Amino acid sequence: MPETKERTELGELRIANEVVGVIAGLAATEVEGVAGMSGGLAGGIAEMLGRRNLSKGVKVEVGEEQAAIDLFVIVEYGVRIPDVAWKIQENVKRAIEGMTGLDVVEVNIHVQGVNFPQPEERVEEQPRVR
Amino acid sequence: MNWLEKLVILLVSLLLLAGGVGLFAFMLGWQGRPLFAWLLSLQDAQIEGAVLGAALLLGGLYLLAMFFKNGREVQAIVQETELGQVEVSLKAVANLVQRAAREIPGIRDLTPVIKVEPEGLDIRVVVQVVPERSIPALAAQVQSQIRDYLTETIGCPVHRVMVEVRDVRPEPKAKID
Numbered sequence: 001m002p003e004t005k006e007r008t009e010l011g012e013l014r015i016a017n018e019v020v021g022v023i024a025g026l027a028a029t030e031v032e033g034v035a036g037m038s039g040g041l042a043g044g045i046a047e048m049l050g051r052r053n054l055s056k057g058v059k060v061e062v063g064e065e066q067a068a069i070d071l072f073v074i075v076e077y078g079v080r081i082p083d084v085a086w087k088i089q090e091n092v093k094r095a096i097e098g099m100t101g102l103d104v105v106e107v108n109i110h111v112q113g114v115n116f117p118q119p120e121e122r123v124e125e126q127p128r129v130r
Numbered sequence: 131m132n133w134l135e136k137l138v139i140l141l142v143s144l145l146l147l148a149g150g151v152g153l154f155a156f157m158l159g160w161q162g163r164p165l166f167a168w169l170l171s172l173q174d175a176q177i178e179g180a181v182l183g184a185a186l187l188l189g190g191l192y193l194l195a196m197f198f199k200n201g202r203e204v205q206a207i208v209q210e211t212e213l214g215q216v217e218v219s220l221k222a223v224a225n226l227v228q229r230a231a232r233e234i235p236g237i238r239d240l241t242p243v244i245k246v247e248p249e250g251l252d253i254r255v256v257v258q259v260v261p262e263r264s265i266p267a268l269a270a271q272v273q274s275q276i277r278d279y280l281t282e283t284i285g286c287p288v289h290r291v292m293v294e295v296r297d298v299r300p301e302p303k304a305k306i307d
Contacts, residue, residue, distance in 0.1 A: 068214075077229065081218055082209065082285040089213040106214040110206070114225045 015100050017062050021055030024069050024107075027095035028058075031087045033079035035115035038072040067096060068106040074113040085109040135196060142189050207246055207286050218284055220244050227253060230279035231272050236263040238299055240272075250287035251280065258297040269293040 025037055037057030059070040069092060075084055089107040096104050156162050172179035206217045227242040239258040244251060253276060259268055273291040280288050 075222075077226075079283075080285070081283055082211075082216065085216040086211060086213075089211060089216075093213060104213075108214040109216045111216070111218040111222050113219070113222050114229075116225070116229060 015062075015102075017060050018055060020060045020062055020067060020069075020096060020100060020102070021058040023095050023099055024060065024071060024092045025055045025058045027092045028071050028073060028088045031084060031091050033076050033084035034088065035074045035076045038074050038110075038112035062102065065103055066105050067100075067102045068108075069096070069104065070108045070110065072110045072112050074115050075111055077114050077116045081111055085111070135192075138189050138192050141185075142193060145186065207251070207284065209286065218286075220246070223251070223280070223284065226280065226283060227255065227276055230275050231255065231257070234268070234271050234275055236260050236268050237272065238301060247289055250289035252290050253280075253288065254292040254294060256294045256296045258299055259295055260301055261298050265295055269295065 028034060029037060039053060039056035057072040059072075061068045071088060071092065073088065075081060088109055092107050093104040096102055152162065152165055172182070206219045207223065209216045209218075223244050224242045227244070228240055231237055231240045231242075236259055237257055238260050241256045243254045243256070246252070255272060255276070257269075257272065259265060272293050276291050277288040280286065
Protein backbone atom coordinates (compact mmCIF):
# COMPACT_ATOMS: atom_id res chain seq x y z
CA MET A 1 0.00 0.00 0.00
CA PRO A 2 1.53 3.39 -0.95
CA GLU A 3 2.19 5.55 2.04
CA THR A 4 3.93 8.67 3.22
CA LYS A 5 6.83 8.49 5.69
CA GLU A 6 7.93 10.99 8.29
CA ARG A 7 10.87 10.67 10.64
CA THR A 8 10.36 11.63 14.26
CA GLU A 9 12.80 11.50 17.17
CA LEU A 10 11.50 8.12 18.22
CA GLY A 11 11.11 6.52 14.84
CA GLU A 12 9.26 6.60 11.58
CA LEU A 13 5.65 7.65 11.04
CA ARG A 14 3.84 6.19 8.09
CA ILE A 15 0.46 7.35 6.82
CA ALA A 16 -1.22 5.19 4.17
CA ASN A 17 -2.66 6.95 1.13
CA GLU A 18 -5.97 5.32 1.96
CA VAL A 19 -6.02 7.29 5.24
CA VAL A 20 -5.48 10.57 3.40
CA GLY A 21 -8.33 9.54 1.08
CA VAL A 22 -10.68 8.83 3.97
CA ILE A 23 -9.88 12.18 5.62
CA ALA A 24 -10.54 13.97 2.32
CA GLY A 25 -13.80 12.06 1.73
CA LEU A 26 -15.14 12.80 5.20
CA ALA A 27 -14.13 16.47 5.02
CA ALA A 28 -15.84 16.84 1.65
CA THR A 29 -19.12 15.18 2.62
CA GLU A 30 -19.55 17.33 5.73
CA VAL A 31 -19.75 20.48 3.58
CA GLU A 32 -23.31 21.76 3.21
CA GLY A 33 -24.54 21.29 -0.34
CA VAL A 34 -22.64 18.06 -0.99
CA ALA A 35 -25.07 15.20 -1.57
CA GLY A 36 -22.38 12.52 -1.74
CA MET A 37 -19.34 11.20 -3.48
CA SER A 38 -19.37 9.65 -6.93
CA GLY A 39 -17.29 6.52 -6.81
CA GLY A 40 -17.77 5.19 -10.32
CA LEU A 41 -18.30 1.54 -11.17
CA ALA A 42 -15.79 0.06 -8.70
CA GLY A 43 -17.20 2.11 -5.80
CA GLY A 44 -20.75 1.11 -6.72
CA ILE A 45 -19.88 -2.60 -6.80
CA ALA A 46 -18.05 -2.34 -3.45
CA GLU A 47 -21.13 -0.70 -1.90
CA MET A 48 -23.41 -3.36 -3.38
CA LEU A 49 -21.26 -5.95 -1.65
CA GLY A 50 -21.96 -4.16 1.62
CA ARG A 51 -18.56 -2.55 2.02
CA ARG A 52 -18.80 1.10 3.00
CA ASN A 53 -15.99 2.85 1.24
CA LEU A 54 -15.10 6.09 3.01
CA SER A 55 -12.60 7.10 0.37
CA LYS A 56 -15.11 6.60 -2.45
CA GLY A 57 -14.77 9.27 -5.12
CA VAL A 58 -11.36 10.39 -3.84
CA LYS A 59 -8.08 10.14 -5.73
CA VAL A 60 -4.96 11.07 -3.82
CA GLU A 61 -1.41 11.64 -4.90
CA VAL A 62 0.93 11.83 -1.93
CA GLY A 63 4.59 12.72 -1.97
CA GLU A 64 7.07 13.04 0.90
CA GLU A 65 5.69 16.37 2.07
CA GLN A 66 2.91 17.33 -0.30
CA ALA A 67 -0.43 15.95 -1.41
CA ALA A 68 -2.79 16.60 -4.31
CA ILE A 69 -6.39 15.50 -4.12
CA ASP A 70 -9.10 14.91 -6.72
CA LEU A 71 -12.68 14.67 -5.45
CA PHE A 72 -15.63 13.40 -7.49
CA VAL A 73 -18.77 14.83 -5.92
CA ILE A 74 -22.52 15.07 -6.38
CA VAL A 75 -24.03 18.36 -5.24
CA GLU A 76 -27.50 19.20 -3.97
CA TYR A 77 -29.91 20.97 -6.30
CA GLY A 78 -30.20 24.72 -5.68
CA VAL A 79 -26.68 25.38 -4.39
CA ARG A 80 -24.15 27.70 -6.02
CA ILE A 81 -21.53 25.27 -7.31
CA PRO A 82 -18.48 27.61 -7.13
CA ASP A 83 -19.27 28.40 -3.47
CA VAL A 84 -19.68 24.74 -2.52
CA ALA A 85 -16.53 23.80 -4.42
CA TRP A 86 -14.55 26.50 -2.64
CA LYS A 87 -15.82 25.31 0.77
CA ILE A 88 -14.86 21.72 -0.08
CA GLN A 89 -11.39 22.80 -1.15
CA GLU A 90 -10.85 24.75 2.05
CA ASN A 91 -12.29 22.08 4.33
CA VAL A 92 -10.30 19.25 2.72
CA LYS A 93 -7.06 21.23 2.77
CA ARG A 94 -7.57 22.16 6.43
CA ALA A 95 -8.47 18.60 7.46
CA ILE A 96 -5.53 16.93 5.71
CA GLU A 97 -2.98 19.53 6.77
CA GLY A 98 -4.26 19.47 10.34
CA MET A 99 -4.32 15.69 10.67
CA THR A 100 -1.30 14.59 8.65
CA GLY A 101 1.03 17.58 8.45
CA LEU A 102 1.20 17.21 4.68
CA ASP A 103 1.12 20.35 2.56
CA VAL A 104 -1.94 20.17 0.30
CA VAL A 105 -1.01 21.84 -2.96
CA GLU A 106 -4.11 21.07 -5.00
CA VAL A 107 -7.71 20.07 -4.35
CA ASN A 108 -9.48 19.51 -7.66
CA ILE A 109 -13.24 19.19 -7.57
CA HIS A 110 -15.11 17.23 -10.24
CA VAL A 111 -18.85 17.80 -10.01
CA GLN A 112 -20.28 14.65 -11.52
CA GLY A 113 -23.97 15.19 -10.92
CA VAL A 114 -26.77 17.04 -9.18
CA ASN A 115 -29.08 15.45 -6.64
CA PHE A 116 -32.69 16.57 -6.98
CA PRO A 117 -35.02 16.34 -3.99
CA GLN A 118 -37.53 13.52 -4.24
CA PRO A 119 -41.15 14.66 -4.48
CA GLU A 120 -42.80 14.47 -1.08
CA GLU A 121 -44.64 11.24 -0.51
CA ARG A 122 -48.31 11.46 0.27
CA VAL A 123 -48.82 11.14 3.98
CA GLU A 124 -51.80 8.89 3.88
CA GLU A 125 -52.84 6.82 0.97
CA GLN A 126 -56.46 7.08 0.00
CA PRO A 127 -58.20 3.74 -0.54
CA ARG A 128 -59.10 3.25 -4.17
CA VAL A 129 -62.48 1.68 -3.39
CA ARG A 130 -65.00 2.27 -0.65
CA MET B 131 -26.93 9.17 -28.84
CA ASN B 132 -29.14 9.30 -31.91
CA TRP B 133 -31.17 6.45 -33.44
CA LEU B 134 -28.53 5.62 -36.06
CA GLU B 135 -25.82 5.16 -33.42
CA LYS B 136 -28.20 3.02 -31.35
CA LEU B 137 -29.06 0.89 -34.40
CA VAL B 138 -25.39 0.33 -35.32
CA ILE B 139 -24.52 -0.59 -31.74
CA LEU B 140 -27.49 -2.99 -31.58
CA LEU B 141 -26.58 -4.74 -34.84
CA VAL B 142 -22.88 -5.02 -34.05
CA SER B 143 -23.68 -6.27 -30.53
CA LEU B 144 -26.05 -8.93 -31.91
CA LEU B 145 -23.41 -10.08 -34.40
CA LEU B 146 -20.76 -10.23 -31.67
CA LEU B 147 -23.17 -12.13 -29.44
CA ALA B 148 -23.95 -14.64 -32.18
CA GLY B 149 -20.23 -15.01 -32.97
CA GLY B 150 -19.38 -15.48 -29.29
CA VAL B 151 -22.09 -18.10 -28.78
CA GLY B 152 -21.01 -19.92 -31.97
CA LEU B 153 -17.33 -19.96 -30.99
CA PHE B 154 -18.14 -21.05 -27.45
CA ALA B 155 -20.39 -23.86 -28.68
CA PHE B 156 -17.71 -24.90 -31.22
CA MET B 157 -15.10 -25.11 -28.45
CA LEU B 158 -17.47 -27.29 -26.43
CA GLY B 159 -17.66 -29.81 -29.25
CA TRP B 160 -20.45 -28.50 -31.50
CA GLN B 161 -19.64 -29.41 -35.09
CA GLY B 162 -21.11 -26.19 -36.43
CA ARG B 163 -22.52 -27.81 -39.56
CA PRO B 164 -25.43 -25.37 -39.98
CA LEU B 165 -23.00 -22.45 -39.62
CA PHE B 166 -20.55 -23.83 -42.18
CA ALA B 167 -23.41 -24.69 -44.48
CA TRP B 168 -24.67 -21.12 -44.23
CA LEU B 169 -21.18 -19.69 -44.85
CA LEU B 170 -20.77 -21.97 -47.89
CA SER B 171 -24.17 -20.93 -49.18
CA LEU B 172 -22.91 -17.33 -49.19
CA GLN B 173 -20.47 -18.36 -51.97
CA ASP B 174 -23.45 -18.98 -54.22
CA ALA B 175 -25.19 -15.79 -53.17
CA GLN B 176 -22.33 -13.40 -53.83
CA ILE B 177 -24.41 -10.23 -53.77
CA GLU B 178 -25.96 -11.01 -50.36
CA GLY B 179 -22.55 -11.95 -48.97
CA ALA B 180 -20.99 -8.76 -50.29
CA VAL B 181 -23.84 -6.66 -48.82
CA LEU B 182 -23.40 -8.36 -45.43
CA GLY B 183 -19.63 -7.82 -45.54
CA ALA B 184 -20.02 -4.17 -46.56
CA ALA B 185 -22.60 -3.60 -43.78
CA LEU B 186 -20.22 -5.09 -41.20
CA LEU B 187 -17.33 -3.00 -42.54
CA LEU B 188 -19.39 0.21 -42.46
CA GLY B 189 -20.74 -0.60 -38.98
CA GLY B 190 -17.20 -1.13 -37.69
CA LEU B 191 -15.93 2.08 -39.29
CA TYR B 192 -18.89 4.04 -37.90
CA LEU B 193 -18.22 2.76 -34.37
CA LEU B 194 -14.54 3.67 -34.69
CA ALA B 195 -15.44 7.16 -35.90
CA MET B 196 -17.88 7.54 -32.98
CA PHE B 197 -15.17 6.51 -30.54
CA PHE B 198 -12.72 9.12 -31.79
CA LYS B 199 -15.40 11.81 -32.10
CA ASN B 200 -16.54 11.31 -28.49
CA GLY B 201 -12.96 11.33 -27.25
CA ARG B 202 -12.35 14.78 -28.71
CA GLU B 203 -15.38 16.49 -27.18
CA VAL B 204 -14.98 18.55 -24.03
CA GLN B 205 -16.99 16.78 -21.34
CA ALA B 206 -16.84 19.34 -18.56
CA ILE B 207 -16.59 23.02 -17.66
CA VAL B 208 -13.35 23.80 -15.89
CA GLN B 209 -12.75 26.77 -13.63
CA GLU B 210 -9.50 27.56 -11.86
CA THR B 211 -9.33 28.58 -8.21
CA GLU B 212 -6.42 29.24 -5.84
CA LEU B 213 -6.59 25.69 -4.53
CA GLY B 214 -7.03 23.84 -7.81
CA GLN B 215 -9.61 23.19 -10.49
CA VAL B 216 -13.38 22.95 -10.27
CA GLU B 217 -14.82 20.81 -13.01
CA VAL B 218 -18.55 20.44 -13.61
CA SER B 219 -19.51 17.56 -15.88
CA LEU B 220 -21.76 18.35 -18.84
CA LYS B 221 -24.16 15.68 -17.57
CA ALA B 222 -24.64 17.69 -14.38
CA VAL B 223 -25.12 20.89 -16.43
CA ALA B 224 -27.70 19.10 -18.60
CA ASN B 225 -29.61 18.02 -15.47
CA LEU B 226 -29.62 21.62 -14.23
CA VAL B 227 -30.85 22.92 -17.59
CA GLN B 228 -33.68 20.38 -17.60
CA ARG B 229 -34.72 21.27 -14.11
CA ALA B 230 -34.56 25.03 -14.71
CA ALA B 231 -36.65 24.90 -17.87
CA ARG B 232 -39.24 22.38 -16.68
CA GLU B 233 -40.35 24.86 -14.05
CA ILE B 234 -41.67 27.10 -16.83
CA PRO B 235 -45.40 26.54 -17.38
CA GLY B 236 -46.02 25.45 -20.94
CA ILE B 237 -42.88 23.34 -21.33
CA ARG B 238 -43.85 19.69 -21.61
CA ASP B 239 -40.53 18.02 -22.34
CA LEU B 240 -36.99 19.23 -22.89
CA THR B 241 -33.73 17.68 -24.12
CA PRO B 242 -30.56 19.75 -23.81
CA VAL B 243 -27.39 19.44 -25.91
CA ILE B 244 -24.47 21.33 -24.38
CA LYS B 245 -21.11 22.33 -25.83
CA VAL B 246 -18.29 24.30 -24.26
CA GLU B 247 -17.06 27.10 -26.50
CA PRO B 248 -14.30 29.63 -25.70
CA GLU B 249 -16.98 32.35 -25.30
CA GLY B 250 -19.02 30.27 -22.84
CA LEU B 251 -21.63 27.54 -22.90
CA ASP B 252 -23.41 26.86 -26.16
CA ILE B 253 -26.75 25.26 -25.37
CA ARG B 254 -29.37 23.85 -27.71
CA VAL B 255 -32.62 22.73 -26.17
CA VAL B 256 -35.18 20.66 -28.02
CA VAL B 257 -38.58 21.27 -26.44
CA GLN B 258 -42.13 20.05 -26.58
CA VAL B 259 -44.63 22.75 -25.68
CA VAL B 260 -48.30 22.72 -24.81
CA PRO B 261 -50.76 24.40 -27.21
CA GLU B 262 -52.42 27.78 -26.77
CA ARG B 263 -49.27 29.55 -25.67
CA SER B 264 -47.14 32.04 -27.56
CA ILE B 265 -44.13 30.06 -28.71
CA PRO B 266 -41.80 33.09 -29.14
CA ALA B 267 -42.64 34.27 -25.62
CA LEU B 268 -42.14 30.77 -24.24
CA ALA B 269 -38.81 30.37 -26.08
CA ALA B 270 -37.60 33.74 -24.78
CA GLN B 271 -38.54 32.69 -21.24
CA VAL B 272 -36.64 29.39 -21.67
CA GLN B 273 -33.58 31.26 -22.91
CA SER B 274 -33.51 33.79 -20.08
CA GLN B 275 -34.31 31.22 -17.38
CA ILE B 276 -31.50 28.88 -18.51
CA ARG B 277 -29.00 31.71 -18.89
CA ASP B 278 -29.78 33.26 -15.50
CA TYR B 279 -29.93 29.95 -13.69
CA LEU B 280 -26.61 28.63 -15.05
CA THR B 281 -24.81 31.93 -14.54
CA GLU B 282 -25.99 31.96 -10.94
CA THR B 283 -25.47 28.25 -10.15
CA ILE B 284 -22.27 27.42 -12.02
CA GLY B 285 -20.80 30.87 -12.41
CA CYS B 286 -19.97 30.18 -16.04
CA PRO B 287 -20.93 32.54 -18.89
CA VAL B 288 -23.64 31.34 -21.25
CA HIS B 289 -22.81 32.30 -24.81
CA ARG B 290 -25.94 31.12 -26.59
CA VAL B 291 -29.20 29.30 -25.89
CA MET B 292 -30.90 27.96 -29.00
CA VAL B 293 -34.46 26.75 -28.58
CA GLU B 294 -35.84 24.23 -31.05
CA VAL B 295 -39.56 23.59 -30.72
CA ARG B 296 -39.93 20.02 -31.88
CA ASP B 297 -43.56 19.33 -31.03
CA VAL B 298 -46.77 20.83 -29.63
CA ARG B 299 -48.74 18.46 -27.44
CA PRO B 300 -51.36 18.91 -24.75
CA GLU B 301 -50.54 17.92 -21.18
CA PRO B 302 -51.69 14.37 -20.39
CA LYS B 303 -54.95 14.44 -18.49
CA ALA B 304 -55.04 12.87 -15.06
CA LYS B 305 -57.11 9.72 -15.09
CA ILE B 306 -58.48 10.39 -11.63
CA ASP B 307 -59.14 13.61 -9.75
